[in-house]
Amino acid sequence: MTDHETLQSLLDKADVRQYDCYQCGKCSGGCPMADAMDFGPRGIMRCAQVGSLGRILGSSTIWLCTGCYACVDRCPHDVNVPALIEEARYEAARRGIGRHDSDVLNKVFVTNLKIFGRSHEMILAGLYNLLALKPAQDVAALPHMLAKGMIGIKPNVIEGNDELAEMMQRACDWDKLEEKK
Amino acid sequence: MSRIGVFVCHCGTNLASVVDVEKVAAAARELPGVSYAAEYKYMCSEPGQQMILDAIAEHGLKRIVIASCSPRMHETTFRKMLKKSGVNEYLLEIANIREQVSWVHTDSGVATEKAVDLVRMAVAKVAKDEPLKASSIPITKRALVVGGGIAGIQAALDIADAGHEVWLLEREPSIGGRMVMLDKTFPTLDCSACISTPKMVDMSAHPNIKLLTSCEVAAVRGYIGNFTVTIRQKAKYVNQDICTGCGNCEEKCPVKVKSDFNKGLSDRPAIYRLFPQAVPAKPVIDRAHCLKLTKDRCGLCEKVCPLGCIDYADEDREYDETFGAVVLATGYGLCDWTAMYDEYGAGRFADVIDGLAFERLVNASGPTEGHIVRPSDGAEPKTVVLVKCVGSRDPKKGKPWCSRACCMYAAKHAHQILEKIPGARVFVFYIDVRTPGKNYEEFYDQTRKDGAVYVRGRVSRIYKEGGRLICQGEDSLLGKQVRVAADLVVLETAMEPAAGARETAALFGASADANGWLQEAHPKLRPVETQAGGVFLAGTCQGPKDIPDTVAQASGAAAKAIGLLNKDEMETSPMIVAVDEAKCSGCGACVDICPFGALSLEILTAREGRWERAERFVCKVNAGLCQGCGACTVACRTGAIDLRGFRNVQILEEIDALWT
Amino acid sequence: MIRYAYFPGCASESTALSTTLANEFVFGRIGVDLIEIKDWNCCGATSAHVLSEALGLALPARALARAEADWPELDVVTGCASCYARLKLTNHRVRQDGGTRYMVEKILGRPYAAKREVLNFLDVLSRDDVKANIEEALMRTFRGKLRVACYYGCLNIRPCEVTGAKDRENPVAMDEIARLAGAVPVDWGYKTECCGAAHQNDAALEARPLAGRILHNAKECGADVLLTACPMCQMNLEMRQAEYIRKNRDKAVGRQTFPLLDVVLPPPAGKTIPVLSITELLAIAMGAGGERLRMDAHHVPVGRVIADALRDDAETEVFL
Structure with a gap:
C-alpha cells in the first residue's frame, strides 16, 4: 500500500472524511492538550487533507491526545478526530515509530495486567520511572501513600489470571490476524 | 393524411456533434404521416422559424414536430411562431434530443438511434393532438404584501406608486421589522431608523396603501389573478379609529414585561407600542400580560383614556379579501443560540449577548441611550470579543448556511465599540471574512485600521474566571490556543427563516427549501418568483440577505406584481384535465389527490322520471385552479379523467411507436 | 432494595482509600446494594486500547460478560470515569455492531450480548428514589457554608453519542446531589474539561497544566472544595497539587508570546484547595466521622475546611 492508500484506509476505519473539515479551529481551540501539541486536532485534519501520513504518524499530537472527546462534541461537522488519532497510533505502532515514553508506559501497564489481572500502581509507576529514566517523578507523594496504607508491596492477583493472560494473548493475535488481512 | 412536418435542430454543435441530425431527418421522412422533414443549424432563430413557416405554407403542413432542446426552453417560442401560421399552436410536439440525448451520450451511433426513437414517438403523439384554445380570466387589481419589514415596505411602496392598490399585512402591532431595531447600517453608517422611519410614514400616508397590523393570513383559496385570502385580525383592545396615541395609558399601566424589541434589556407595559416611532402610532394591549384580561383586575388604562378607546371585549376577527398578486416578505428570525450553544454558556452569562441586543445597546433611542455597557453591572466594557458564525455554517446545529450579513455587521460593531469607548480593545473571532458587496471590503479594511484584532478561529468555549468571560479558541494562523478575557x-x-414562514407560504402554494427558506422558481433566472403563479418573494424570506439586496429584491418582486396587475385579464393554459362524466364513478379518489383543490364531487341527475329520480356523484373540474399536473389521471380507476394535450390515447400511441 | 452489579476498578484497592470507604458507607445508608462482579479484572484504561483495539474491548468485556452471566437482570455501575468510559464504550460497540460482538465473544470464549446498561455513580445518585433516600439518611448538612465546585471530568460525559449525556458543557447532576447535603455549588468553567490524568505518567510535563487550570478556575470562582466523581481525577487533582501551582505560576509568567491575545493568568494564590469525592461529601453529611472515612489519607488536608463549614454542629470535633 502507498502512504496515500494507507491514510485513506485509516480515515475509512475511523469513519472520518477529511473533506468534512473546514479548518475552523474549534477543536484545537478547546483541546486541553493543545499547548503541548505540535499540530493539534485541526492540524491533524489539515495533514489528512493534504495527504501527509508521515506528518501525522510522526506528530506528538497523536500521543498527547487524552481522548476527552471535547473536539468531536463541539465540531460543527462532527469530525471524529480522536478516532483518526487512534487509528494513526495503531499504524505508528505497526511501523515501530511510536513515542518512547508512551510505549514504555503501555507495555509496562499491559504486562502488569497480564501477571496480576489488576493494575498495581506502585509496580506500574516504579517500573515506568525506572525504564523511562524519570526516577523522581511523583516520588514526593510516595511516603504519604505508604504511610497511610494506600499502596503496598503486595499485589492483588485475581483468581483467573491465567485465563485472563490467555485471553489477552488471543486479543493481540486477533489484531495481528486483522493486519494480515 | 396527417401532413406532419418534422424539423431537426443542430443547436450549433450542441446536438450535431453527437447526433447525426441528417440521419434523423431522413428517418423522419419515412415515418407514417410525415410529409416533410428538414434540419437546420438554429431552429429557434429568426431564419429557422421562417424556414418552418415557409414549409408549412409550401407543403400544407397541419402538425409540427421539432426535435431540439427541452420543451421547457423553447416550446413557448415555437407556439408563438405557430400563431402566425394558422396551425393551432397545440398541434406541436417537441422531441428533446439535446438534454436527453446529446448531452448525456457520447456514442454517436447510440445517440442517433435514440434521437430517431424520440422523434418517432413525437410523430405518433402529434398525430393524435387536438387543437386547443386558451381561455382567459379577469384579474383582481389589488396586491397583498405579507410582512411589514423593509422588504414589504419597499414592495408595497413600489406597487402603490405604480398606481395599484396594496394591502400590507403585518403580524406585529407595528410595521418596521428588523431594520428599525438596528442602529447604523454598513458600510455607510447611515442611521437605520432615520432612513427607514420616513418610509414607514410614507406608507401610512399613501392613498393606495391599506395597512393591517396585528394580522395573520388564516387561509387562502384561489389562484393567480384571484387569491381569496382569509385575514385574521388579532384583537388590539384599543379602538384604533378614535385613539390619538396620547400615551396616557402606557404611562399608567402597572405591568412590566421584558421588551422583545429591546431584546429584554428594558421593560415595557402591557399596553404598549412596539417602539416610539411605531406605525401606526397607537398602542395595543398584550393579552398575555394585561391584568384585566388575565385576572380581571386593574382596568387603569380604561380609566385614564380621555377618549374611551379601551375595549376589553375586543375579539379576533376573520374576513375574506381578494387579491390579484401576492408578495411574501416574511423576513427572518435570529437563531436561539441559548438552546444550541452550551459551550458559550447557553444564556447563563448576562454579558454574552447577541448582535441584535448589541444594536439596541448602541442605539441612541435604545434602553441605554446609546451607551455600550455590560448588562450585568452597567459598567463600560474595555475588552469586547465578537464571535462570528454562531449558528451559521454549523450543520451540527442544523444551520449549514452562511448568514451573509454577519461579517459586515461584526465589522460595524467593532468599529462602533472602538469609536465610542476610548481605549477599548476588540477581538473578532472569525472563520472567513466575507465582504462581497460595494464598499464592503473597504469597510473591513478600515475596521482593522481602527484597531480591531481579527483572530482566525472559531471560539471553542466561553467560561467565567475572576469575574471576566474567557473566550477560548485557536488562533489558527499562529496554530496556538488563545484565551481572551472579555468584559x-x-x-x-x-x-x-421567520417562524411560520413555511406554513404561510404553503397557504399560497409556494414552497420552502430543506432549511425553511422560501423557494424561488429558478435560483438564477427567476429569483423573485415562486412555483405558484402570482406569488413573489422579497427579502430574507428567500435566504439570508443584507439591506441593499433585500430592497433590490423587493423592488424586483414589486415589478413582477405590477406587470401582472397591469393586465386586465390573463390567459390560462388549456392543458388541463377534462372529465368524461359517462365514465366517472364518483369515487372521489381524484379529489383527494389533487394538490390544487381543483376537483370536487357534484351531484349529477342521471335520469328523472315521474316516480323516480336517479342521482350520482361525478367529478367537476375548476378550470381556474387546475394546473395540469395529471396526478388525478393516474388515480382515476375508470380512466374518466384525461389531461388535454396528454390524453391516455396519446401517451399509449407514443409508447406503441417505440416498439414498432 | 436497589441492586447493581458493581465494578470497583483498580483504584478502589489503593489510592482511592477514603473514597472507597465513603462509597461503602453511603450506599449502605441509602439502600443501594452494590454486588461486586466476581473476579473482575482491570478494564485496561488508559493503555490497553492505545496498544490494540481488540484488547481495549476484550478487557472490559470480560468483566461485563461475568456480570451478565451471574446477574442478567442487573445494570453495571462503576465509580471511576475511566472505567466507565471503557465499559460503556465496549457495551455500546457490542450492542451496535455485530462484527464487534463476534470478535469479542471469540476472544472471551463466552457469550456477551450487552443486554444491560453501564452506569456511573452520578446516574445512580440522581435517581429520584435514591435522592429521597439520601435526604432521609442525612444527619447533618453544610447549611450553605461550604462552596463546592463540582468536577464531572470528561469521560463521565463524553463521547456523548456513547454516554447519551445531554448537558455536555454544564451538567448539573452532581450539583444537585451536593445541594442535598447543604453544600452550595458554584458556577464555574471547568466541569467537563479533561484533567489529563491519562498522561500524567508518560507526558507529565505536558499534562500538568490541565489540572492546574481546573484548580485555578475553581478557586477563582469561589469554591472552598473541589468535588470529584472519579478516583483518577481525584488523585490527579490532589496528589500533584503543589507541583501544579508551581508549574502554573511559571507558565503564567512565561506566557507572553502573544501579549495582545493571551490572558496572562494572575499567579495563583499558592493556597491549596481540598479535593473530595461526592460520596465522601455525602458520607460526612450522613454522619461518618473523619477517622472512619480515613480522611487523613488525603494529600491536601480537608479537615479544616469541613470543620469550618460544620462549626456549629455537635459532631464537628471529629474533624479537628
Whole structure:
C-alpha cells in the first residue's frame, strides 16, 4: 500500500472524511492538550487533507491526545478526530515509530495486567520511572501513600489470571490476524 | 393524411456533434404521416422559424414536430411562431434530443438511434393532438404584501406608486421589522431608523396603501389573478379609529414585561407600542400580560383614556379579501443560540449577548441611550470579543448556511465599540471574512485600521474566571490556543427563516427549501418568483440577505406584481384535465389527490322520471385552479379523467411507436 | 432494595482509600446494594486500547460478560470515569455492531450480548428514589457554608453519542446531589474539561497544566472544595497539587508570546484547595466521622475546611 492508500484506509476505519473539515479551529481551540501539541486536532485534519501520513504518524499530537472527546462534541461537522488519532497510533505502532515514553508506559501497564489481572500502581509507576529514566517523578507523594496504607508491596492477583493472560494473548493475535488481512 | 412536418435542430454543435441530425431527418421522412422533414443549424432563430413557416405554407403542413432542446426552453417560442401560421399552436410536439440525448451520450451511433426513437414517438403523439384554445380570466387589481419589514415596505411602496392598490399585512402591532431595531447600517453608517422611519410614514400616508397590523393570513383559496385570502385580525383592545396615541395609558399601566424589541434589556407595559416611532402610532394591549384580561383586575388604562378607546371585549376577527398578486416578505428570525450553544454558556452569562441586543445597546433611542455597557453591572466594557458564525455554517446545529450579513455587521460593531469607548480593545473571532458587496471590503479594511484584532478561529468555549468571560479558541494562523478575557461578548448569530414562514407560504402554494427558506422558481433566472403563479418573494424570506439586496429584491418582486396587475385579464393554459362524466364513478379518489383543490364531487341527475329520480356523484373540474399536473389521471380507476394535450390515447400511441 | 452489579476498578484497592470507604458507607445508608462482579479484572484504561483495539474491548468485556452471566437482570455501575468510559464504550460497540460482538465473544470464549446498561455513580445518585433516600439518611448538612465546585471530568460525559449525556458543557447532576447535603455549588468553567490524568505518567510535563487550570478556575470562582466523581481525577487533582501551582505560576509568567491575545493568568494564590469525592461529601453529611472515612489519607488536608463549614454542629470535633 502507498502512504496515500494507507491514510485513506485509516480515515475509512475511523469513519472520518477529511473533506468534512473546514479548518475552523474549534477543536484545537478547546483541546486541553493543545499547548503541548505540535499540530493539534485541526492540524491533524489539515495533514489528512493534504495527504501527509508521515506528518501525522510522526506528530506528538497523536500521543498527547487524552481522548476527552471535547473536539468531536463541539465540531460543527462532527469530525471524529480522536478516532483518526487512534487509528494513526495503531499504524505508528505497526511501523515501530511510536513515542518512547508512551510505549514504555503501555507495555509496562499491559504486562502488569497480564501477571496480576489488576493494575498495581506502585509496580506500574516504579517500573515506568525506572525504564523511562524519570526516577523522581511523583516520588514526593510516595511516603504519604505508604504511610497511610494506600499502596503496598503486595499485589492483588485475581483468581483467573491465567485465563485472563490467555485471553489477552488471543486479543493481540486477533489484531495481528486483522493486519494480515 | 396527417401532413406532419418534422424539423431537426443542430443547436450549433450542441446536438450535431453527437447526433447525426441528417440521419434523423431522413428517418423522419419515412415515418407514417410525415410529409416533410428538414434540419437546420438554429431552429429557434429568426431564419429557422421562417424556414418552418415557409414549409408549412409550401407543403400544407397541419402538425409540427421539432426535435431540439427541452420543451421547457423553447416550446413557448415555437407556439408563438405557430400563431402566425394558422396551425393551432397545440398541434406541436417537441422531441428533446439535446438534454436527453446529446448531452448525456457520447456514442454517436447510440445517440442517433435514440434521437430517431424520440422523434418517432413525437410523430405518433402529434398525430393524435387536438387543437386547443386558451381561455382567459379577469384579474383582481389589488396586491397583498405579507410582512411589514423593509422588504414589504419597499414592495408595497413600489406597487402603490405604480398606481395599484396594496394591502400590507403585518403580524406585529407595528410595521418596521428588523431594520428599525438596528442602529447604523454598513458600510455607510447611515442611521437605520432615520432612513427607514420616513418610509414607514410614507406608507401610512399613501392613498393606495391599506395597512393591517396585528394580522395573520388564516387561509387562502384561489389562484393567480384571484387569491381569496382569509385575514385574521388579532384583537388590539384599543379602538384604533378614535385613539390619538396620547400615551396616557402606557404611562399608567402597572405591568412590566421584558421588551422583545429591546431584546429584554428594558421593560415595557402591557399596553404598549412596539417602539416610539411605531406605525401606526397607537398602542395595543398584550393579552398575555394585561391584568384585566388575565385576572380581571386593574382596568387603569380604561380609566385614564380621555377618549374611551379601551375595549376589553375586543375579539379576533376573520374576513375574506381578494387579491390579484401576492408578495411574501416574511423576513427572518435570529437563531436561539441559548438552546444550541452550551459551550458559550447557553444564556447563563448576562454579558454574552447577541448582535441584535448589541444594536439596541448602541442605539441612541435604545434602553441605554446609546451607551455600550455590560448588562450585568452597567459598567463600560474595555475588552469586547465578537464571535462570528454562531449558528451559521454549523450543520451540527442544523444551520449549514452562511448568514451573509454577519461579517459586515461584526465589522460595524467593532468599529462602533472602538469609536465610542476610548481605549477599548476588540477581538473578532472569525472563520472567513466575507465582504462581497460595494464598499464592503473597504469597510473591513478600515475596521482593522481602527484597531480591531481579527483572530482566525472559531471560539471553542466561553467560561467565567475572576469575574471576566474567557473566550477560548485557536488562533489558527499562529496554530496556538488563545484565551481572551472579555468584559462583553457579542455573538453574531445566524439568520433563520421567520417562524411560520413555511406554513404561510404553503397557504399560497409556494414552497420552502430543506432549511425553511422560501423557494424561488429558478435560483438564477427567476429569483423573485415562486412555483405558484402570482406569488413573489422579497427579502430574507428567500435566504439570508443584507439591506441593499433585500430592497433590490423587493423592488424586483414589486415589478413582477405590477406587470401582472397591469393586465386586465390573463390567459390560462388549456392543458388541463377534462372529465368524461359517462365514465366517472364518483369515487372521489381524484379529489383527494389533487394538490390544487381543483376537483370536487357534484351531484349529477342521471335520469328523472315521474316516480323516480336517479342521482350520482361525478367529478367537476375548476378550470381556474387546475394546473395540469395529471396526478388525478393516474388515480382515476375508470380512466374518466384525461389531461388535454396528454390524453391516455396519446401517451399509449407514443409508447406503441417505440416498439414498432 | 436497589441492586447493581458493581465494578470497583483498580483504584478502589489503593489510592482511592477514603473514597472507597465513603462509597461503602453511603450506599449502605441509602439502600443501594452494590454486588461486586466476581473476579473482575482491570478494564485496561488508559493503555490497553492505545496498544490494540481488540484488547481495549476484550478487557472490559470480560468483566461485563461475568456480570451478565451471574446477574442478567442487573445494570453495571462503576465509580471511576475511566472505567466507565471503557465499559460503556465496549457495551455500546457490542450492542451496535455485530462484527464487534463476534470478535469479542471469540476472544472471551463466552457469550456477551450487552443486554444491560453501564452506569456511573452520578446516574445512580440522581435517581429520584435514591435522592429521597439520601435526604432521609442525612444527619447533618453544610447549611450553605461550604462552596463546592463540582468536577464531572470528561469521560463521565463524553463521547456523548456513547454516554447519551445531554448537558455536555454544564451538567448539573452532581450539583444537585451536593445541594442535598447543604453544600452550595458554584458556577464555574471547568466541569467537563479533561484533567489529563491519562498522561500524567508518560507526558507529565505536558499534562500538568490541565489540572492546574481546573484548580485555578475553581478557586477563582469561589469554591472552598473541589468535588470529584472519579478516583483518577481525584488523585490527579490532589496528589500533584503543589507541583501544579508551581508549574502554573511559571507558565503564567512565561506566557507572553502573544501579549495582545493571551490572558496572562494572575499567579495563583499558592493556597491549596481540598479535593473530595461526592460520596465522601455525602458520607460526612450522613454522619461518618473523619477517622472512619480515613480522611487523613488525603494529600491536601480537608479537615479544616469541613470543620469550618460544620462549626456549629455537635459532631464537628471529629474533624479537628
